[in-house]
Amino acid sequence: MKKDSLEKHFKDTLKGGGFINNQELAWTLVSEAPKTVHELEVKVGCFFDRAENGKIHQKAFAGQSFDRTVHVADLSGIQIVSRMTDQIFAREITVFEETRGLDLLRSKDEERIVGAILSNIRTGEIFVVNAKVTIVATGGSASMYKISAPSFDKTGDGMAMCFRAGAEFVDMEMVQFHPTGLIAGRSRLNGSLLEEGLRGSGARLYNGLGERFMERYDPEHLERSTRDRVARSCFMEIMAGRGTENSAVYLDASHLGAEFVEENFPGMVERVKDIGKDLAREKVEVTPTAHYQMGGVGIDTRCQCNLKGLLVCGEDAGGTHGANRLGGNGICESTVYGRKAGDVAADLALEEDMHPYLDSQAEKIRMRWLKPFLQGSGENVYEIRDEIEDLMWEKAGLVRNGSKLTEAAHRLDQLLEKIDSAYVADRYRAQYNMEWNNIIDVTNLITVCRMVVNSARCREESRGAHYREDFPETDNEGWLKNIYQKMGDGFQLELTQKPVVLNRFKREEIEDRFFEKVKQH
Ligand SMILES: Cc1cc2nc3c(=O)[nH]c(=O)nc-3n(C[C@H](O)[C@H](O)[C@H](O)COP(=O)(O)OP(=O)(O)OC[C@H]3O[C@@H](n4cnc5c(N)ncnc54)[C@H](O)[C@@H]3O)c2cc1C
Numbered sequence: 001m002k003k004d005s006l007e008k009h010f011k012d013t014l015k016g017g018g019f020i021n022n023q024e025l026a027w028t029l030v031s032e033a034p035k036t037v038h039e040l041e042v043k044v045g046c047f048f049d050r051a052e053n054g055k056i057h058q059k060a061f062a063g064q065s066f067d068r069t070v071h072v073a074d075l076s077g078i079q080i081v082s083r084m085t086d087q088i089f090a091r092e093i094t095v096f097e098e099t100r101g102l103d104l105l106r107s108k109d110e111e112r113i114v115g116a117i118l119s120n121i122r123t124g125e126i127f128v129v130n131a132k133v134t135i136v137a138t139g140g141s142a143s144m145y146k147i148s149a150p151s152f153d154k155t156g157d158g159m160a161m162c163f164r165a166g167a168e169f170v171d172m173e174m175v176q177f178h179p180t181g182l183i184a185g186r187s188r189l190n191g192s193l194l195e196e197g198l199r200g201s202g203a204r205l206y207n208g209l210g211e212r213f214m215e216r217y218d219p220e221h222l223e224r225s226t227r228d229r230v231a232r233s234c235f236m237e238i239m240a241g242r243g244t245e246n247s248a249v250y251l252d253a254s255h256l257g258a259e260f261v262e263e264n265f266p267g268m269v270e271r272v273k274d275i276g277k278d279l280a281r282e283k284v285e286v287t288p289t290a291h292y293q294m295g296g297v298g299i300d301t302r303c304q305c306n307l308k309g310l311l312v313c314g315e316d317a318g319g320t321h322g323a324n325r326l327g328g329n330g331i332c333e334s335t336v337y338g339r340k341a342g343d344v345a346a347d348l349a350l351e352e353d354m355h356p357y358l359d360s361q362a363e364k365i366r367m368r369w370l371k372p373f374l375q376g377s378g379e380n381v382y383e384i385r386d387e388i389e390d391l392m393w394e395k396a397g398l399v400r401n402g403s404k405l406t407e408a409a410h411r412l413d414q415l416l417e418k419i420d421s422a423y424v425a426d427r428y429r430a431q432y433n434m435e436w437n438n439i440i441d442v443t444n445l446i447t448v449c450r451m452v453v454n455s456a457r458c459r460e461e462s463r464g465a466h467y468r469e470d471f472p473e474t475d476n477e478g479w480l481k482n483i484y485q486k487m488g489d490g491f492q493l494e495l496t497q498k499p500v501v502l503n504r505f506k507r508e509e510i511e512d513r514f515f516e517k518v519k520q521h
Helices: 006-016 023-044 076-090 157-165 227-239 258-264 265-272 329-351 359-374 381-395 400-420 434-456 509-521
Strands: 099-106 113-120 124-129 134-136 175-182 205-206 249-252 282-295 296-298 310-312 480-485 495-498
Touching: 006 175, 006 509, 023 076, 023 329, 076 329, 099 124, 099 134, 099 157, 099 227, 099 359, 113 134, 113 359, 124 157, 124 249, 124 359, 134 157, 134 329, 134 495, 157 282, 157 480, 175 227, 175 495, 175 509, 205 227, 227 249, 258 265, 310 329, 381 400, 400 434, 434 480, 434 495
Parallel strands: 134 310
Antiparallel strands: 099 113, 113 124, 175 282, 205 249, 249 282, 480 495
16 A cells, blocks of 8 residues: 655655755654644644544645545634643643733844733733744734635734744845635635645636646646646636626535535535535636745744744744645644743743843833834725735736736835834724734735845746746756845845755656656656
């Protein structure tokens, strides 16, 4: 019987990532995944679905040479978060509910990060937590695009905080679009995912003309091609005028049998039912949707970055997935590296002394965030947010080119100034002030968008999720490189490029053999 191995998982991850992954991070991801799954079951209380032989069932996600995704039906993340929350309650750990990180704090000698300044959303109070070690893990900011999958609370806060504190980022141009986001008009479900396991199980994609269009783009792997290819193919069909009336394509799982779909994808069936459709029995309109950021703060395998006292993990960190994340590797990353960050933080907290923060810096940050209350009039945050989402979708989305990216970069610089003069109309109420929180969202989104756009302008080739119609080829001679950036003078971006460190495998050692494996699948 065909068997999986760490090496196969590792090679799939590099191949999917267009070979610009940080290989040490990718290796740690795959090699520590089995023990993390074990720990999630025996220590945290997650119970993953079983195969008939009683072993953990593993399902197919795109780009895998072996069906390896461990899952709980089609809602694994919810199971993990719920059981983890139980563990936090059981240990009486102090939790600041509905509290939002605003910025990181530096020590008096400016040498290290010593905690964060936070706001209590319920009361509007801004307060400081002084810490020996600080972990940033706020998820990404795909909500910068007009159609996106994550919840709206993911507005790049962590990345923006790290940027303002001086952290170095890697490959920020790499944003993943999932091919199958639900079309749901102006409802909040618009862009939410129909998961990849559906295509892994054989669901098909059709354009508005009824053509199974993946035959045109990847006849070998069809709907099981990697996410970037499938998403771009959907987008190109829509752009070519072959989409549906609602600028979408169709996902059809009905031929798999209603019983199979209902039993294996209950969460997805339920989601589609919410918009009055029946996933098990009819085709459903879908569109590419911004989903995940591969780029983020550059870390080592202990989640440490260029700032002492700061650990970054999960989607806020970059490098593990290179140019494209494989399905299943997202939760894998947040659990493997979340666990790691916790262990490292515990070690450091025993070794380190508490360093005081700079009062004047904390006060400056507090006053900056309170500024929208002090202005009697100014820019409307909601208009700026709409503009960002459209700008990113049209000029820095699935298909990019130099001139659109340049336009986006200039406009984002202007929007950064505009958001600085945004004001809160209800200025006497800081409690649950959604307008104020939106100003914080948008400030952070623009900060991250600028990094995405500038890195995308810099990479003059196409690789993984980054597709440039003016440079449609992958250039392994010139661009087997990572793009780093951090804050320079006056909030400008400082970009540098470095060759990818190919310390475990060279590209040629994997590429051909990978396709053999997928063919046999
Ligand atoms: C719809 C959807 C389906 C997915 N399905 C899969 C899948 O099947 N398999 C897979 O491997 N991956 C999947 N992913 C990807 C996976 O969810 C992510 O890789 C993973 O959640 C990232 O983990 P994280 O810990 O970095 O961030 P998150 O899980 O996003 O957690 C970040 C947390 O930080 C909080 N936060 C944000 N800002 C602040 C702030 N300023 N202060 C305090 N807290 C803050 C957020 O509210 C959130 O609770 C999916 C993603 C989406 C959006």
